[in-house]
Amino acid sequence: MIRIDERISKSELTYDWIRERIIGREFNPGYRLVLGAIAKELGISVVPVREAVRRLEAEGLIEFERNVGARVAMVNQDEYIDTMQTLGVLEGAATALALPLMRDADLARAQAINDSMRAMLEDFDPVAFTSLNEKFHRALFQRCPNPHISELADRGWNRMSGLRSSTFAFVPDRAPRSVQEHDEILRLIRENAEPHAIEMAVRQHKWRTVEAYRQQRTSS
Amino acid sequence: MIRIDERISKSELTYDWIRERIIGREFNPGYRLVLGAIAKELGISVVPVREAVRRLEAEGLIEFERNVGARVAMVNQDEYIDTMQTLGVLEGAATALALPLMRDADLARAQAINDSMRAMLEDFDPVAFTSLNEKFHRALFQRCPNPHISELADRGWNRMSGLRSSTFAFVPDRAPRSVQEHDEILRLIRENAEPHAIEMAVRQHKWRTVEAYRQQRTSS
DNA sequence: ATATTTCAGATCGTATACGGTATGTGATGT
DNA sequence: ACATCACATACCGTATACGATCTGAAATAT
Known part of the structure; x- marks a missing residue:
């Protein structure tokens, strides 16, 4: 029994x-x-x-x-930067590892999310935009076959849940560039680019957001 | 008061x-x-x-x-592989980030540790060798300015503490190659190679150990 | 002999109780 | 008015208690 x-x-x-x-x-x-x-x-x-x-x-x-x-947890600005930097490393690696397992439907979904983000650029809503941004990135690495690295990436996103809503409120200028870089990443994946190139594209994409944030902070 | x-x-x-x-x-x-x-x-x-x-x-x-x-925690073989793979990513990145802050003394210490490892090759003691191996790698990334990434790397090492002692007992053939690769990494650092090249050297070094382990497992 | 049931001991999960520490408020002194 | 102190209150940290669950071994049935 x-x-x-x-x-x-x-x-x-x-x-x-x-x-x-x-x-x-x-x-x-x-x-x-x-x-x-x-x-x-x-x-x-x-x-x-x-x-x-x-x-x-x-x-x-x-x-x-x-x-x-x-x-x-209060994620102060330094911690935000550190966490984003780490997340760039992890997510880049996770995305590269996920490539062989990625299906057309996954790519299509990511593309759809990014299209929604682009549509939103006209009438910008930072909270909704940031939320879609997270969905986009999670869609890319969800197939990662290494559960350990996925979990660390998940935790990174969760850790910033408090600030997430405001990320693009701080650096609204980044939004159009961000959408553009997403397209670029999708293009690389579609064209079966080197996994390493894709990893670095994802990492640099995230690091550029951090950099924009850092500059915004020091200049204000 | x-x-x-x-x-x-x-x-x-x-x-x-x-x-x-x-x-x-x-x-x-x-x-x-x-x-x-x-x-x-x-x-x-x-x-x-x-x-x-x-x-x-x-x-x-x-x-x-x-x-x-x-x-x-029982770190089973799959988890071991996943953890090592993740650790390769994190440690490579942490080491690259640490480069600008690295002092001559740090390099000298790492070199000394690796020399001890080489000396040990004659009369191989897997436990002591694995312990030195950990010290070597920690020495490389200890100056990493991003505490978040350092902590994740630390946790990765700790997570394997149970298996650590036996890593090189499973794949003793890796030991000489490992020492050699350490030398190579140190050389790259001394010659101010591209941080990215150093990151990948550290990552690949770890991934090769995993690969050796994986093959050892499937062949036995 | 093997499978099933029963039962006792070990161990866990949670409630309750109470002393200890931090924090804000009002009284007192300057 | 401002600083200092005493005190009340809220909340935390830990001990103890006890019912619930698991585990393994002995007893019983097949």
């Missing part, structure tokens, strides 16, 4: 609950996570909440201070 | 305690971590132990199964 106990532990449940809200931007960076309050909200005790928070802490989504409490 | 309370929480203490033992290979992959036993060993209750375990779980050093318990 196999009894499939799908019941998930409360600790796990809480982990998902908090994580969804951070990634869904319901809890913004700096948002104070009061353990007791969360426990009461979910109708459980604080112990499983603490375990969930510890896991999120290790993933960098939450910052924890002894005797003070937990808050959604 | 500033009172610097250096006292670290028991949860943190336990985290360090377990982590040291995993990385120091006192707890090998598969080792069963009984929460109550650890609590008793450290003279504390299980709650902080559980928190520590959750963090280690999120870092991939521990695997946790509901109602069964925690054990030191």
Whole structure:
């Protein structure tokens, strides 16, 4: 008799609950996570909440201070730059590794997303644009056969969930160039360019965004 | 009156305690971590132990199964390959980023480590050799100015701590080639080669080790 | 002999309790 | 008015307790 106990532990449940809200931007960076309050909200005790928070802490989504409490990680500007730089490396590699497994449908989907982004350039909505941008990049590396590298790339994106919404609000000039570079990347893939060339195109694309951001910051 | 309370929480203490033992290979992959036993060993209750375990779980050093318990992560062969591949990417990038900050002393130290490795080829000790190998690579990227990428590279090495000791036991033939490739990498750095060339040298060096391992596995 | 059931011991998951630490507020002194 | 201190409150950190679940071994059935 196999009894499939799908019941998930409360600790796990809480982990998902908090994580969804951070990634869904319901809890913004700096948002104070009061353990007791969360426990009461979910109708459980604080112990499983603490375990969930510890896991999120290790993933960098939450910052924890002894005797003070937990808050959604503040990704300051330096960290933003570091994370984007790392993400460029990881995503470039993940995309290159995904190439042999990529299907026409995947390419078509990425193309469709980028077309939506282009259409949006007229009447610019930074939040929607940034959201599509993420979808575009995830579409490129989703087939990556190395789950380890995919997960690190995922975590990188999640880590910036708080700032994501505003990335292109900071550097709106980058938007048209960004769409153009996406097209270029898709072209390289279609033409079966060297995986290494594609990797570097993805990396440089991301690094140029960081560079634009850095300059914007120092000039203002 | 500033009172610097250096006292670290028991949860943190336990985290360090377990982590040291995993990385120091006192707890090998598969080792069963009984929460109550650890609590008793450290003279504390299980709650902080559980928190520590959750963090280690999120870092991939521990695997946790509901109602069964925690054990030191088993890095199976596929995971080993994936992790090494990822590490090649990260370490290559980290090393390239570190180049401008690298000092002569750093290079000299790396060279000394590699010389020790070469000396060891005569009377081969896989464990000591693998340990030096790690030191060599860490020496190359330690100056990396992007803490985020360094940390991921560190975690990659730590994740393999269990298998590390045996890497070169599996593919002893790789050892002389490895030393040679280290020399080559050092030469490129000394001659101020393109950062990108150095990045790829480091990456390929690691990937070749993986490849040797993969072939060794399929042929046996 | 092999498969199934039963049961006890080990271990986990979570609730509750309580002392400790940080933080804001109002009283007190200058 | 401003700084300092005392105190109340909110929240955290950890211990303890106990029911739930798993595991392996002995007992039973086939």
